[in-house]
Amino acid sequence: MPNFLLELGTEELPADFVASAIAQWQSRIPTTIAENLLTNDAIRVFGTPRRLAVLIEGLPHQQPDREEEIKGPPAAAAFKNGQPTPAAIGFAKKQEVELDALEIRPTDKGDFVFVLKKIQGRATSDILAALVPQWINSLEGKRLMRWGDGDVKFSRPLRNLTVVLDNQVLPVVIENNSQHIESGRVCAGHRVLHPEPVTINNATDYIQSLQDAFIEVDPQQRQTTILQQIQTVAAKVGGVPHIPPDLLQEVTNLVEWPTAVIGKFDPEFLILPPEVITTVMVKHQRYFPVLKPNTTKIELLPYFITISNGDPAKSDIIAAGNERVLRARLADGQFFYKTDTAKTLETYVTQLEKVTFQEDLGSVRDKVARISQIAGLISEQLKLNPAEREAVQRAALLCKADLVTQMVYEFPELQGVMGEKYARIAGESEAVATAIFEHYLPRNAADILPQTMTGQVIALADKLDTIVSIFGLGMLPTGSSDPFALRRAANAVINITWAADLSVNLHQLLTQTVRGERQELIFNQVADFFGQRLRALLLEERLIDYDLVNAVLGENDPEYAKRALADLLDLRDRATFLQSIRENGNLDTIYETVNRSTRLAKQGDLDTQQLDPAAVVEPALFQKSCEQGFYDALVQLVPTTKIARDTRNYQQLVDSLAAIAPVVSNFFDGPESVLVMDADPKVQRNRLNLLGLLRNHARVLADFGPIVKS
Numbered sequence: 001m002p003n004f005l006l007e008l009g010t011e012e013l014p015a016d017f018v019a020s021a022i023a024q025w026q027s028r029i030p031t032t033i034a035e036n037l038l039t040n041d042a043i044r045v046f047g048t049p050r051r052l053a054v055l056i057e058g059l060p061h062q063q064p065d066r067e068e069e070i071k072g073p074p075a076a077a078a079f080k081n082g083q084p085t086p087a088a089i090g091f092a093k094k095q096e097v098e099l100d101a102l103e104i105r106p107t108d109k110g111d112f113v114f115v116l117k118k119i120q121g122r123a124t125s126d127i128l129a130a131l132v133p134q135w136i137n138s139l140e141g142k143r144l145m146r147w148g149d150g151d152v153k154f155s156r157p158l159r160n161l162t163v164v165l166d167n168q169v170l171p172v173v174i175e176n177n178s179q180h181i182e183s184g185r186v187c188a189g190h191r192v193l194h195p196e197p198v199t200i201n202n203a204t205d206y207i208q209s210l211q212d213a214f215i216e217v218d219p220q221q222r223q224t225t226i227l228q229q230i231q232t233v234a235a236k237v238g239g240v241p242h243i244p245p246d247l248l249q250e251v252t253n254l255v256e257w258p259t260a261v262i263g264k265f266d267p268e269f270l271i272l273p274p275e276v277i278t279t280v281m282v283k284h285q286r287y288f289p290v291l292k293p294n295t296t297k298i299e300l301l302p303y304f305i306t307i308s309n310g311d312p313a314k315s316d317i318i319a320a321g322n323e324r325v326l327r328a329r330l331a332d333g334q335f336f337y338k339t340d341t342a343k344t345l346e347t348y349v350t351q352l353e354k355v356t357f358q359e360d361l362g363s364v365r366d367k368v369a370r371i372s373q374i375a376g377l378i379s380e381q382l383k384l385n386p387a388e389r390e391a392v393q394r395a396a397l398l399c400k401a402d403l404v405t406q407m408v409y410e411f412p413e414l415q416g417v418m419g420e421k422y423a424r425i426a427g428e429s430e431a432v433a434t435a436i437f438e439h440y441l442p443r444n445a446a447d448i449l450p451q452t453m454t455g456q457v458i459a460l461a462d463k464l465d466t467i468v469s470i471f472g473l474g475m476l477p478t479g480s481s482d483p484f485a486l487r488r489a490a491n492a493v494i495n496i497t498w499a500a501d502l503s504v505n506l507h508q509l510l511t512q513t514v515r516g517e518r519q520e521l522i523f524n525q526v527a528d529f530f531g532q533r534l535r536a537l538l539l540e541e542r543l544i545d546y547d548l549v550n551a552v553l554g555e556n557d558p559e560y561a562k563r564a565l566a567d568l569l570d571l572r573d574r575a576t577f578l579q580s581i582r583e584n585g586n587l588d589t590i591y592e593t594v595n596r597s598t599r600l601a602k603q604g605d606l607d608t609q610q611l612d613p614a615a616v617v618e619p620a621l622f623q624k625s626c627e628q629g630f631y632d633a634l635v636q637l638v639p640t641t642k643i644a645r646d647t648r649n650y651q652q653l654v655d656s657l658a659a660i661a662p663v664v665s666n667f668f669d670g671p672e673s674v675l676v677m678d679a680d681p682k683v684q685r686n687r688l689n690l691l692g693l694l695r696n697h698a699r700v701l702a703d704f705g706p707i708v709k710s
Contacts, residue, residue: 001058001060001244002061002092002124002203003056003057003059003166003202004054004055004128005054005206006162006205007051007052007161007187008052008136009050009162009188010050010051010156010159011158013050013253015049015143015249016250016680017155018049018219019253020141020542021047021052021155022052024047024055024139025045025135028071028283029056030043033056033254035295037064039060040056040057040059042055042058043057044057044058044218046137046218046224047253048215048256049309050256051187051188053206054701055203058125059458062124063121063127065118065119066119067116068119069114069117072088072091072102072112072115073112074112075093075110076110078091078104083118084102088102088113095117096439097115101116102114102115103116107387108351120661125170128163129171132170132172133174136154136174143300145602160184160187161174161181161182161214162183162187164200164203165201166202167202167203169183169184170183171183173496184551185199185201186199187200188209190213190214190215190257192311193214194213194510194619196213198213214257215257215643216257220544222252222256223248225258226252226307227243229258230243230288230307232260234303236262238301239292240291241290241291241305242282242288246545247288250286254309255308257309258307258310259307259310261303261305261306261307261317262304263303263305263319263322264304265304265323266302266330267302270300271334272330272334274299275414276337277300277330278300279411279414280333281326283411284602285322285325286303287305288305288306290305304326333407333411333445336402336405336410340407340418341422341425344427345422346398347428348405349398349401350365352364352404358470368399370465371399371461372393372397373394374464374513375457375461378457378460379508381505382502382504384457394428394515395436395439395458398419398428398432399416399419401419402414402418402422403415403611405422416440417437420433420436431454434455435452435457438452438456439461441455441492442492443552444488445488449492449495449499452586453500455530456500456502460502460504463490464509464513467490467493468510470486471486472518488528489700490535492499493538494530494537494568497569502569505561505567510523510527510530510565527562530565531561534553538552538572542572542575542579543580544575545579545709546707548575548582548707550703550707551578551706552564552571552578552686552703555703559608560699576653582710588710589654589661590661591704592661593664593665594657594698595707596664596668597664597694598698600676600688603676603688604689605686606688606698607690608692608695610637611642613638613690613693616633617686617693619631621682621686622686623683624673626663626666626674628692629667630660633660634693637656637657640652640656641656641697641700644701645700646678651702657697657698660694667690676691
């Protein structure tokens with residue numbers, strides 16, 4: 001069974017492109033191989049900074065022969081008086097068959113001409129030679145560049161192309177105007193350790209041949225090697241490595257033959273906050289910090305680990321060079337830290353007036369003022385005590401102050417982190433210091449949420465201000481474009497509220513914060529935006545069924561949408577409860593009763609907020625006992641519904657709705673059932689009000705109209 005190798009040699013590729021290209025080929029190549037009816041034993045995709053490769057094992061020599069039924073022209077157009085027309089002759093010629101091979105068969109649209117064509121399988125070599133350019137040209141990535149003087153775009157210039165089926169080179173050419181690359185069997189070895197070219201005699205020799213040339217093409221194996229090496233060298237100095245997953249993936253795709261090299265730095269730099277040192281190492285230098293073992297917090301040792309792609313014999317020289325670079329960066333950090341802490345954090349607040357938040361929204365100091373205002377509104381809703389409110393206002397004032405410090409100017413990743421440190425040094429309270437850091441949370445989808453009340457309030461205020469302010473400028477997110485990360489901000493507002501059980505009335509907050517000539521339009525846009533985020537989070541994170549999400553948010557129902565924004569906790573609890581009673585079968589016990597009543601109640605005009613039977617139903621108009629029974633059941637339902645609405649405990653409401661199901665069934669289908677749409681308008685309205693009341697009680701839990709029967 002033939003084995004196939006493709007290697008595309010390049011100049012040094014960005015690490016993120018290597019990872020992306022491997023993932024794209026892992027998805028695309030098996031699909032196209034299957035589409036071409038080629039079986040295989042294994043498809044492996046490899047990548048290093050200077051090459052992308054795929055090795056396909058156990059291919060057939062050719063596609064299987066097959067029969068294909070091909071539909072031609074209508075029979076009436078293909079034959080006249082039993083004789084073939086030009087349409088039939090042309091179809092047969094195109095399909096390379098004789099006229100007597102044509103068959104007439106009936107279809108839903110009449111009789112058509114068909115031919116059963118035997119297709120001989122193509123040679124695997126021909127198929128692969130045609131697929132290689134497609135695989136290369138289909139790779140997508142950021143900032144693709146033109147190669148040479150042609151139109152070919154790739155992440156970096158192409159240098160060689162190896163295309164081998166067993167021991168035979170397949171003829172493939174990458175054309176690029178006056179330049180082109182022809183396939184061969186020669187690959188590049190390691191730049192330093194094996195600068196000579198590598199000849200691939202057989203596809204199965206590829207991995208070992210490159211390992212002999214100091215190239216590990218398998219990224220998983222490189223990563224395993226890196227992990228083993230950094231664990232080993234860290235242990236030699238009595239430490240454990242700090243291994244951020246993103247950094248591990250990046251360095252894996254930056255080297256071809258990894259060597260872990262340990263370096264050291266002056267212990268005097270350990271007086272810096274560990275976040276400063278690790279940021280310099282991880283974000284700027286791609287080093288792995290070394291930690292003290294068996295500690296509950298980050299305690300650094302004066303060492304670092306870098307992954308070299310050079311000569312292992314020169315590790316001491318490599319370490320010394322990296323030590324010089326790190327020493328300079330940490331010395332800068334030490335200077336910034338001493339300079340920043342010479343003043344209190346509050347003294348930096350006025351400098352925020354010189355920093356623009358957004359051209360039409362003023363300075364960051366203006367944003368701080370808006371955050372303080374919104375934080376005050378949230379504090380009122382949460383009924384915070386005077387001490388808590390004071391902490392909130394103090395944290396709001398200081399939350400952005402570190403943006404104008406020298407440390408954050410040099411290392412923007414440390415915003416909030418340094419604010420917390422500087423606040424503690426300046427003698428601010430624990431609540432204020434923690435809130436300065438927490439108000440940036442969550443920084444990404446995998447990040448933690450703020451844990452303290454002060455941090456939660458400031459985080460909500462900051463994110464709400466950004467959303468309302470940017471919407472006020474008409475800069476709404478569109479498609480994948482969301483430059484101000486408004487979707488992430490809205491998700492954070494919702495998730496913080498849900499996680500901390502904060503009784504925040506978002507509808508009221510938006511009413512109080514949206515201002516300007518287009519107030520109504522902007523309010524509706526922001527409210528709809530939050531509705532979309534609520535829908536997405538309920539579906540994707542809470543795993544609530546689509547129809548149940550519609551039931552708690554309402555379909556084109558402004559009243560229900562307002563209720564959702566006014567009480568996010570109630571929305572969450574109702575959605576979760578509905579999902580649970582669907583799964584345990586309790587939803588089925590009330591579905592028919594409520595859904596039937598809801599459909600008919602649309603014929604009436606009863607206000608959906610009305611729950612009191614005595615206010616809208618006249619017992620004197622009852623004509624049958626089933627109407628009185630329905631009325632009495634609704635009267636008993638009133639206190640149960642009120643408890644459910646006040647406590648967000650909806651099980652008793654569901655139990656009560658299930659209990660009156662026989663009464664409602666008797667109203668519709670019993671021996672003395674009634675015709676709801678009675679000829680007498682008063683009787684008709686009275687009966688529709690009974691149904692409307694039942695619908696309204698059920699609406700305290702959900703709008704049953706969108707719910708689909710299980």
